[in-house]
Amino acid sequence: xxxxxQRLSVIRKIIRTESVSSQEELIALLEENGVSVxxxxxxxDLKFMQVAKVPHKEKGYVYVLPNGTxxxxxxxxxxxxxxxxxxxxxxxxxxTTKPGYASAISVPIDSRNIPDxxxxxxxxxTILLILRENFSKAKLMGELSMLFPSIASL
Numbered sequence: 825x826x827x828x829x830q831r832l833s834v835i836r837k838i839i840r841t842e843s844v845s846s847q848e849e850l851i852a853l854l855e856e857n858g859v860s861v862x863x864x865x866x867x868x869d870l871k872f873m874q875v876a877k878v879p880h881k882e883k884g885y886v887y888v889l890p891n892g893t894x895x896x897x898x899x900x901x902x903x904x905x906x907x908x909x910x911x912x913x914x915x916x917x918x919x920t921t922k923p924g925y926a927s928a929i930s931v932p933i934d935s936r937n938i939p940d941x942x943x944x945x946x947x948x949x950t951i952l953l954i955l956r957e958n959f960s961k962a963k964l965m966g967e968l969s970m971l972f973p974s975i976a977s978l
Contacts, residue, residue, distance in 0.1 A: 828869075834859050835869060836889060845883040878928040879906075888931060910968075910978050912961060917953035926951045929972075938967045 834857050835850070844850045847866055854861055861869075870887070877885040906925040911918045921929055930946035933953070940959040945952045955964065969976050 831859050831861060832869060832873060835866075835873065835875075839875065839887050839889055843880055843883050843886045845877075845880070845886050850887070876927060876931045878931050879925070885928070890931075890935065905974075907972060907975060907978065910965075910975070915955040915957060915959060917955055917964065919951040919953065921949050921951065923949045925949065932971050933968070936967065936971060938964065940964050940967075 831854070834854060838844060838850065838853050838857070842853060844853065847863055847870075851861060851863065851866060854866075874890040875887050876890065878888050880886040906922040907919060907929060908922060909920040911920075919926075919929065926946040926949050930944050930951045933941070933951070934944055940956050940963060942954045942956055944954070965976070
């Protein structure tokens with residue numbers, strides 16, 4: 825196994841088992857596991873692995889792996905409170921959030937692999953969902969409600 829493959833494996837293991845909130849903290853944990861890495865290399869690795877940050881109850885934000893199962897350990901219980909509005913136009917869905925929350929809210933949406941969603945784009949306070957032709961608005965809202973229970977009241 826080459827250095828990069830081994831390093832990525834250790835990073836995955838740490839992110840799955842620890843609530844890591846910064847690159848400095850991750851570098852220290854990597855060193856504890858016998859992996860020495862610079863901040864710039866770690867930054868490239870995290871980008872390559874498509875690691876995201878999501879709100880956390882105690883630590884503010886923590887790293888999560890893409891397509892991973894998000895549990896209460898990672899997702900703040902009040903994340904739905906940061907969704908302000910949902911609008912539809914043709915096969916587009918626009919979800920408006922409080923500033924800074926769009927990316928964190930889009931991670932569980934992307935991880936769920938909702939059949940009607942072709943893809944998503946997240947900015948600072950807006951998520952654009954590109955939907956399949958003839959999508960079912962009720963079915964999509966049902967899927968989103970499973971992720972964010974209080975979304976039905978919007």
